[in-house]
Amino acid sequence: MRLPDLSGIQVPREPARLARRAVRQVLGTLLGLVLGPLLVLTALLLPLHVRAPFRRVRGWELLRLRRAYRVRLAQDDGHFLGGRRALLHGLAATVLGYVMFDLLLLATGVVVGSFFQSFYGSPVRFEFDFWVISRPAPAVLIVVGPACLLAAALYAEGAAWVQATLLGRWTSVVREDALESRMSSLLTTRRGVVLAIDDERRRIERDLHDGVQQNVVSLSVALARARRAEDPARSAELLGQAHRQSQDLIQEVREVAWRVYPTALDEHGLASALDVIAETCPLPVRTEVDVTMTLPSQVESAAYFVAREAVTNVVKHARASSIDLAVVAPGTTRRPTLRLTVRDDGLGGADPAGGGLQGLARRVAALDGSVEVDSPPGGPTVITMEIPCDRDS
Template identity: 55%
Template sequence: MKRLALKCARNAVGLGIGVGSAVVELLCAVLTGALLLPLLAWPCGRRAALRPATAAARWFVRFEAGRLERFHDVALPPGYAGAHEDGDAQVLRYLALRWPLGLLGGTVLLVGAYGTGLGVFALIGWMITEINHPWYVTMGGFLGLFMIFLAVQGISGVITLEEHLAVRLVGPDQHELERRIEQLAASRSGVVDAIHDERRRIERDLHDGVQQRLVALGMLLGRARRSRDPVLAAELLVQAHEESRRALVELREVAWRVHPAVLDEAGLKAALESVAERSPLPVTLTYRVGRPLNKQLETVAYFIVSECVTNVVKHAGATRIEVSITDDEKGALIVGVRDDGDGGADPRGGGLTGLASRVAALDGTLAVDSPAGGPTAVRAELPCA
């Protein structure tokens, strides 16, 4: 009951603020109309006069969006008109229809206040004044309670209308939504392709590496078993032992590329330190992240660094690698990998394409700067939200 009362009070305060803003918006609309009326036949003058009007309209839309979110728990999407410099016609239409709704909210509040007054008088009026017509006072009390009920329903209705109006007129543009859907479909397709490429690479590594080692191991053990020369059999067993060690190392490498256990056990920083230790080239790691990261973000950041370090070692002819993991003021994770190699990396290559798909799946961006002669810099921006 207390929570409901607090919610009703918060909604009432929000509508009261909306009444004040509606009055200001009405005055601005009248003033803008009065200024534009003499300029209807002068397009240049009309556009010049509309610039401050649309700037003020965008401010009002942002104010109304903040009021709806703070007092009525109505959050507009980040791409709503008024959050950027586009959508001038949308914000003007919204304000033209918002001020009557704000005044309607004020009428509802007045009805609620009047009903509250009647109810309070019916409850305590007997103690402060002489009642000559108690029947009328009793009926007035019931009327006050009914008006309070209507006001509560009216507040809910006005808030719903405000939400629909805001979403309808200043919500994300339909073309923006379609573009977003296409982007999500493309990123999903890219992730599926990246997964298939990763599976083929794992299969190739197992077939060309571990499987060949195991075949050689079996042949060595078979020769040692059939040999009648103890010295030769001992040499073959030594070779088989070395081959089994190499097969185990390659198997661990494949498992590490699939998903390193240290990433789950100790976090991203420890996993990247392992990448730096395993690299044949010196790797300088800078890790400055002031917030905990979710597993998806850590996994993508790890594979960006791991794939880039592998590419540098194999193809770049570099002597050192610099890796940086930081977070910016916007709340995004910035992953950077830089080398002093020959450059000329193809962003459309298989490895970088797979990384771009992983990054796009998290709504991030991947940029590759690799001019001929070097150096090569890979930068990924991953939103933490």
Template identity: 55%
Template sequence: MSALSDEATAGSGVASAHHGPGRLLGGLARRWLRLGGGLLLGALTAVVEVTYLLGLGSVLLAAWTRPHGRQQTVHRIVDWIEVGARHLAEVERWRLATFLGCENAADYSGRRAVRYLALRWTVGLLGGAVLLLFGWGVLAGGVWVWEALHGESSPPLLLGQFVLALLGLFLVVQGGLGAVALDRRLARRFLGPSSREVLERRITELASSRAGIVAAVDAERRRIERDLHDGVQQRLVALGLLVGRARRSTDPAKAAELLRQAHEETGRALDELREVAWRVHPTALDNLGLADALARVAEAAGLPVRVDCRLTVRPPRTVETAAYFVVSEAVTNAARHSRAGRVDVVVHDGEGRLTVMITDDGVGGADPDGGGLSGLARRVAAVDGRFEVTSPVGGPTRIRAELPCG
């Protein structure tokens, strides 16, 4: 048991397992490749967009100067422009979601799509210019390295080239990040959800979370009734029988033995009552905080559990309670069903939310729609959080919950 407690408080081991140098560098490389691919594709689509707008704009201008049938022709060309702009905007939405991680709504009008493209092509060409600068830097760096290897550069020149390379790399990184930020902001401005869609989404979320809360409360009530009936009530019935037998007994020694058994039964009934109360709301959350409550979960898990809990501030009570039950239920499921040999729990806060990640090395195949996991999803949705389960057959199983702290 002490070994489990030590593992529960060993945060550094989990941090190194989840954030090794190789994995961190690999993740950064994949991120930059994805962003670079998004900028490159955005530069290509920008050329198509500006060509499209200029071409049909010229046609529109020519139609506007016609003396006869001008109004109908102009309306027809405007409709063509808006339809084509929506198709191009859909390509941009796919690019933003795939490469830049920016999801946008699909309820924008054709006119908003035209306005978006009229500004976006400048951002796309800016991203292309950043990539060209990066390519020139790589080419120049290769030439400098070749000159250095062949002894054609003096030390002062090498130092100057190194400083210039660092400056160029800084400009490329900042320029690329700036172009990505502009691309995302422009898409949110013109392709983002309308106020009506935002309201409809919110109504749907509230209706879903309300139904989930009702179902979770009903399931919790049934579980408490079952625990009281099968556990505490049986203990109390046995206690009553022992006390009754002791009262009817005429043998003092036998009566004393029955009272001793009744006293022990009282202790077991109190222990089960505390367990029921703990499952309703663990008092350690109020007295000790989330980190210590999770350490107790790790100690009682029955398998090695490592907890890395790094909180800068104490979260609200509802968020803290939801995080505790997510970890507790996930660890219990891993111990009972996944045949796991180890469970890693990482809890940290930042950017206005509390993130909980539970990973086990079991057999996987967990059903997100099962009773336990769906109950956790409802509990997380009740506080406007997000809940994800990844459990391929063969493992590992990863459960992630993001809980807003604002």
């Protein structure tokens, strides 16, 4: 028995992701040398009722934490880090930023000096009180240069941990790109994929059992009655009925196959498949597709099934009069993302924990995407799906 060929499967480029994370955290730690003192100075102005500068700097600091360290705070509402907390956090950011600046300054001096000294052929000397180290400049550049970069990345990781730990004493903190969080997310996503596959199998079984199988049985009964009929006119009438049932059966098989996977998705793309959803929906559906890039097939498939299930849920439960379906996927951003929005004017009150919406979330989470549901009582209901479109994500 031959195993399937897995050579075409693309795995995430983990070194590139780790390098981007290291650069982001190094720059974020260095930026703390600027925002930390500003946070301390503006916090000292609070007893004088000068609050506007502090609020602005605090917003910058919370933005730095989110962008540089991917730190998400439970109390990120514009009122966190006030008073003495701001002083302590600002001092910590300042000290960590200063050490990072000193480390980068030392690394830059060693790397740049070794590089230029390599052209002269003279060695690099490190003089201490008790000994002197003299090594060829290319060796220092090759060995010490990468070691300094690694030291900066490790120090930035430690700085992120220190600041997240300090913030964790005051509120709950989640580092979205932490290794433990990533592993937990992958384990949850794997379980969600299994559940989504099981749900899809049950749905297909129901479609076949409740629809196709019943029509096949009815067609078989009609043909049997036609064979037993002694009156030619009656037999012809039953054969005509069986023929009509066979046409209905063919149409139903096509609909079941379309619900399993639409051929238009591969032949004509996502826009065409969404047009078919709009044409077959009993409610008016306004579609707007703005896709300026070639989407991966798995992203197109997920977007189609989310749109179809969302429209089906609106028809069944929302009592809406119209549906707006919009898809946007700009190809000019650094990390392109497909954004699908389904909006209806129904009663609202959709439960995000319901089985249907949870099934959509599990399907999208398998592609590192997310689904948000905004459905206040009285409506409108807005379902927003986002999936990254880079093939190596």
